[in-house]
Amino acid sequence: MTQLRYAQRGTKQSLRARNDVLVLQAVAAGAGELARTDIALRTGLPAATVSAIVDTLLKRRLIRQVGPGDSRGGKPRMLLALSDHHQFIGVHVGSSTIAASRLTLSGHTVRSVDGVPHHGADVVAAVGAAVRQLSGPREGVVASIGVALPGIVDSDGVIREAVNYGWRMMPFARQLSADCGGASVHVVNDANAVALSEFALSSQPSATVALVWIGTGIGAGIVLDGRLYTGTEFRAGEIGHVDTGLSLRCRCGRVGCLETVSSLPSMVGDAGDDAIARYLDGADDAAARGLRERVGRAARELARLLSLLAASLDVTEFVVGGPVVGHPLGPPFLRTTNEALAIRPMPGFPAVTLRFSTLGEHSSVLGAAAHAIRQELGVMLTMPAGATSHATTPLSSAPR
Structure with missing residues (x-):
């Protein structure tokens, strides 16, 4: 390395x-x-x-x-x-399914699989099965596998804790490597992976990216001056359990965590597709009003935290990634959060804004591959503006 x-x-x-x-x-x-x-x-x-x-x-x-x-x-x-000889596999482990792509060193997608199911306990075997679907006889060799998943992940690929999945001190990289015949495996937190994919789209080699992941849980990925920041105990960005001061009990056992109001399941609540459709159409029935209140509360609490992070990190733009990006509630949540940010600027600071991740749902897969390339070769994928993951992309040096 x-x-x-x-x-x-x-x-x-x-x-x-x-x-x-x-x-x-x-x-x-x-x-x-x-x-x-x-x-x-x-x-x-x-x-x-x-x-x-x-x-x-x-x-x-x-x-x-x-x-x-x-x-x-x-x-x-x-x-x-x-050369296209050395190829990398990027994997994203979602709440119940796995997506993966095989990419060349230049960033071209050779092949992808999506929707591979897992049930938490069988996640290593499920990821191994997805990897094998991409590892058939093709020109080139798979040099390394990068995996993006939720939780606190250390430099040895051990999931120290993933509260929402019940994983604790799980040697994921070692287990997956054994399942894949000794392949080189590098594991990264999913929010950090999306932050890396956003950095890959930046034309500035020392760019700063602040990414907020919103799905079943909430986390943040931070690239400071071109360097992924994980903290000495790999807990940087664990914002989902910051205390909001509210009285809702979190699945972690504490009361008032940000995830109790701003995670995607908290916003959806018990609303079905019909209720969500009515809410988006501007209806004013009880279900629509409930959704409107939950989305508004989620946006206000997230805006409050982002204002603090903006002052701490000196950033003016945050990126949101994760399942919320493709969910019907995503656009109104994004709009409401930006409205809340607009009315609470810090003195001397420009307005803080929030936008969706550029590559959408594929960003975590690309980020996982970028992490593997960075760990193996010391360089990181970068992509020109407007490019997609299927385009041929150059590399840039990536301090870590």
Whole structure:
């Protein structure tokens, strides 16, 4: 695993690893338009160093030669691009189903599966089954598997706790690796995965992304200045159990947690599809009024918390991801939250806004793959504005 920032004194091995990342990043950013001499100019590395690293990356089949470039006098330049040989699988574990995609190093989706059921206790086996559907005989090899799921996840892929699923100290990465024949597995919290996918769409290498995940539970993923922030105990972003001061009891056993009012099940309550449709049409019957009250209360409490986070993190835009994005109540919830944010600006701060995640329901799958790539190679998927997960995408260096 390549590290980009070192706390200890640099060694020859660590410097070489850093230079490998710089060269791979330059090849990716060049999108088939750069040769070795161009990479030396972009990275500031000696030409001989770049040439040696390129030779190694070619042997590892991380990059490939795409043909000669325009002549600049002398020997024609041989252009370089990312290879599709190394592929990654991104998996998202939802409340009852699993979605997964197999992607190339350049971000192109090779194949996807969706709606694979799980029942909590069998989640490892269910993820393994989804992975095997994507691991058939195809050109290239699966270099690593990234899994996005709820809960507090440490750097060893252990789910320390996922209150809503009853998972505690579950060695998910080790178990899935064993189920998948020893494959390399990297696990990330689902909110962090969506934050990584949003960062992948940013043109700024040091961007800050504040993502709020809203589904059965609530969490946040934070990328600060281009670096995913997890906290020393991996609890950063666990906002679902912040005390709102209300008297509703949470499934965690405490009273007043944010999830009791702002999670998707809390907003829906006992309303069926017909009641939701009437509410969206502006009806004023008892069921519609109940929905209107619950959505309004959820929006007000979330806006209150976002105002505090905005002042703490110095951010003006939050992104919301998770099942709420595709739910019929999502748009009115988003609108009502923004209305609540607009009337409570902090002195000296611009207005805080909330928007849906760019890639919608696929964002957590892409983020899981991005996490695996980042852990294996030290680089992270980045995508040009307006691109989808099926587009060919470059990479950027990703401190962690």
